[in-house]
Amino acid sequence: MSWTRKILRVNLTEGTCTPEPLNMQWANDYLGQRGLATKYLVEETDPKVHPLSPENKLIMATGPLTGTMVSTGGRYSVITKGPLTGAIACSNSGGFLGNEFKNAGWDMIIFEGRSPTPVYLYIENDLAELRPAEHLWGKSAWEADDILHADHQDPNLRVAVIGRTSENGCLFGCVINDRHRAAGRSGVGTVMASKHLKAVAVRGTLGVAAPHSSDEFFKAVADGKEVLAENPVTGQGLPTYGTQVLMNVINGVGGLPARNMRDVGFEGAENISGEAMHEPRASDGKPNLVTNAACFGCTIACGRISTIDKTHFSIRDKADKPQYQGASGGLEYEAAWSLGADTGVDDLDALTYVNFVCNEDGFDPISFGCTVAAAMELFEAGKITLEDTGGIDLRFGNAEALVAVTEALVTGEGFGAVIGMGSKRLCEKYGDADLSMSVKGLEFPAYDPRGIQGIGLNYATSNRGACHVRGYTIASEILGIPVKTEQTDTDGKPELVKAFQDATALVDSAGICLFTTFAWGMENIAPQIDAACEGDWSVERCLEVGERIWNLERMYNNAAGFTADDDKLPKRLLKEAIKSGPTKGQVNRLGEMLPKYYEIRGWTESGEPTPETVSRLGL
Amino acid sequence: MKMYLELYASLMHLLPPGKSRHQREISVNEGTTVQDVIESYHIPPEMAHIVLVNGHFVCDERDKHILQEGDTLSIWPPVAGG
Numbered sequence: 206m207s208w209t210r211k212i213l214r215v216n217l218t219e220g221t222c223t224p225e226p227l228n229m230q231w232a233n234d235y236l237g238q239r240g241l242a243t244k245y246l247v248e249e250t251d252p253k254v255h256p257l258s259p260e261n262k263l264i265m266a267t268g269p270l271t272g273t274m275v276s277t278g279g280r281y282s283v284i285t286k287g288p289l290t291g292a293i294a295c296s297n298s299g300g301f302l303g304n305e306f307k308n309a310g311w312d313m314i315i316f317e318g319r320s321p322t323p324v325y326l327y328i329e330n331d332l333a334e335l336r337p338a339e340h341l342w343g344k345s346a347w348e349a350d351d352i353l354h355a356d357h358q359d360p361n362l363r364v365a366v367i368g369r370t371s372e373n374g375c376l377f378g379c380v381i382n383d384r385h386r387a388a389g390r391s392g393v394g395t396v397m398a399s400k401h402l403k404a405v406a407v408r409g410t411l412g413v414a415a416p417h418s419s420d421e422f423f424k425a426v427a428d429g430k431e432v433l434a435e436n437p438v439t440g441q442g443l444p445t446y447g448t449q450v451l452m453n454v455i456n457g458v459g460g461l462p463a464r465n466m467r468d469v470g471f472e473g474a475e476n477i478s479g480e481a482m483h484e485p486r487a488s489d490g491k492p493n494l495v496t497n498a499a500c501f502g503c504t505i506a507c508g509r510i511s512t513i514d515k516t517h518f519s520i521r522d523k524a525d526k527p528q529y530q531g532a533s534g535g536l537e538y539e540a541a542w543s544l545g546a547d548t549g550v551d552d553l554d555a556l557t558y559v560n561f562v563c564n565e566d567g568f569d570p571i572s573f574g575c576t577v578a579a580a581m582e583l584f585e586a587g588k589i590t591l592e593d594t595g596g597i598d599l600r601f602g603n604a605e606a607l608v609a610v611t612e613a614l615v616t617g618e619g620f621g622a623v624i625g626m627g628s629k630r631l632c633e634k635y636g637d638a639d640l641s642m643s644v645k646g647l648e649f650p651a652y653d654p655r656g657i658q659g660i661g662l663n664y665a666t667s668n669r670g671a672c673h674v675r676g677y678t679i680a681s682e683i684l685g686i687p688v689k690t691e692q693t694d695t696d697g698k699p700e701l702v703k704a705f706q707d708a709t710a711l712v713d714s715a716g717i718c719l720f721t722t723f724a725w726g727m728e729n730i731a732p733q734i735d736a737a738c739e740g741d742w743s744v745e746r747c748l749e750v751g752e753r754i755w756n757l758e759r760m761y762n763n764a765a766g767f768t769a770d771d772d773k774l775p776k777r778l779l780k781e782a783i784k785s786g787p788t789k790g791q792v793n794r795l796g797e798m799l800p801k802y803y804e805i806r807g808w809t810e811s812g813e814p815t816p817e818t819v820s821r822l823g824l
Numbered sequence: 825m826k827m828y829l830e831l832y833a834s835l836m837h838l839l840p841p842g843k844s845r846h847q848r849e850i851s852v853n854e855g856t857t858v859q860d861v862i863e864s865y866h867i868p869p870e871m872a873h874i875v876l877v878n879g880h881f882v883c884d885e886r887d888k889h890i891l892q893e894g895d896t897l898s899i900w901p902p903v904a905g906g
Contacts, residue, residue, distance in 0.1 A: 437902035448905030723904045787879025
């Protein structure tokens with residue numbers, strides 16, 4: 206149980222796979238997954254390394270609860286230096302892959318160097334070897350997944366794989382597993398492509414060992430599952446409507462950005478909402494949504510499995526592509542927002558199609574949608590022309606254009622290659638850098654920092670750029686979890702942001718899903734870690750570990766060249782007030798929150814942990 | 825007086841018949857409170873989790889918040905996402 210105490214080091218340059226013992230001192234200080242892998246990355250790489258050079262490393266890591274009976278205990282993360290941002294990148298994924306790693310006996314895999322030719326890593330318990338992947342290179346993630354399953358004749362094989370966009374240099378490539386789960390943000394798939402590593406295929410049959418106290422563990426697990434089942438959010442709301450239920454909520458409270466965050470409030474929101482996914486459509490009387498779905502060990506089951514209307518323009522002439530005719534993963538809220546509200550498109554089938562393509566070819570729908578939205582604003586301003594786009598009429602609200610630019614990105618040719626740079630580089634290329642809605646180069650998620658103040662502070666200070674799942678203050682500011690705070694207030698938000706960021710760092714290092722925290726507090730999580738792991742894992746220790754991880758990531762970024770000047774928001778969000786709706790007149794008041802945030806973090810005015818903070822956290 | 829009631833997610837089935845996905849125009853007496861509407865449409869108290877009037881939260885004292893002509897009252901059960 207907990208750690209297998211074994212990691213696999215894969216030197217792609219030399220073609221070797223070498224087992225090593227896990228550094229247990231580091232495990233005690235950083236727990237696992239996000240935290241522990243970051244410690245390895247910090248100790249083994251130069252923070253100034255080019256993200257796509259052989260000197261960068263890429264780590265796939267599980268947590269101590271991955272593969273256990275703890276609800277949602279199937280998570281793994283990919284940790285590296287991200288090519289989109291140049292900052293620490295850590296992307297977390299569900300599905301079934303993490304459990305398979307653990308059952309094969311590995312806590313972590315460290316990839317280093319670069320293979321001279323395309324390869325994939327095959328793991329079957331103790332067997333780990335690099336195999337040729339020329340036949341997989343150039344294939345989509347789904348095609349490569351199918352080929353690996355056929356080659357190995359094993360339906361239980363679990364595969365993490367990159368798509369063609371990562372191979373083509375798109376800077377926001379994902380690592381896809383189980384066809385529609387993804388280590389999605391920051392371009393971790395692009396780093397994998399730079400190493401000529403197409404896939405990791407793993408089969409584990411060793412099981413996980415019993416914990417040191419079975420009775421205590423089973424009780425803690427049962428207690429945790431009972432809390433999830435009885436909570437109306439994790440027991441009812443998320444299984445029924447998924448994350449997409451937020452579309453109307455966030456629109457209703459004046460927090461839904463639209464059209465490259467030029468507007469707040471989207472008139473088409475309800476057409477692309479969780480509720481709309483349940484409605485019968487005119488053509489065949491069937492709803493977009495087929496069923497919900499669960500990742501390994503999950504008792505929430507928030508996932509969406511959907512279909513596209515067969516008469517829809519995006520697929521009706523694609524009879525040769527059966528992958529779009531059946532059911533597949535999505536839409537989730539963030540993708541529906543970025544591909545929809547942010548581009549002004551309220552065509553649910555178009556968004557479902559584009560989301561399928563994001564999964565099939567492994568690219569981040571948030572960064573993609575936001576980059577398209579920035580391009581649309583530049584197009585409408587005349588700074589991007591039809592000649593630039595190859596004839597795509599890239600106006601806001603044009604679903605056909607959204608589909609066309611998606612397919613262009615997959616080929617990596619023409620304007621698709623420009624989109625693949627991400628919004629920061631795209632806006633710089635066309636002469637208006639301020640139109641990139643990003644922090645540290647990572648595009649925004651689906652909550653406007655003008656209408657919701659605390660999330661703006663979280664975006665500005667998030668170690669991987671504008672990211673909602675580094676400190677999801679929306680839970681408190683909008684959803685009232687665990688307590689409601691006023692969305693347009695700045696008082697108390699530095700404390701709120703720090704608390705969410707530290708707790709999230711711990712959750713992301715344990716092997717469980719962040720969504721448990723809609724019902725679980727640290728008082729529910731710590732006993733499960735404590736029962737599974739050696740040592741005493743109190744609430745206080747868990748929170749300290751979370752804070753240590755946050756600071757370690759910060760110190761990595763500082764060493765990579767980031768400063769307090771990078772803890773900022775785009776001018777639009779600080780200067781252009783919301784024009785209408787319940788949050789009319791608001792801008793984000795970052796300047797009221799940031800100094801206090803630095804103070805309570807124990808950082809200097811220039812955003813560096815003080816010697817006292819470094820000493821207190823044992824960094 | 826006329827006002828608008830919007831119900832979302834698992835509360836949608838409590839809406840009276842109508843064409844709009846979420847919204848109905850309803851008639852209420854002067855002095856009607858948010859709590860009055862919640863009760864008259866049989867919305868279980870624990871399911872009226874996110875309650876907005878014209879996009880602004882009504883968290884406490886719903887029985888004292890008097891609705892005005894043309895107000896939009898929007899209600900969600902406990903939900904989350906991310």
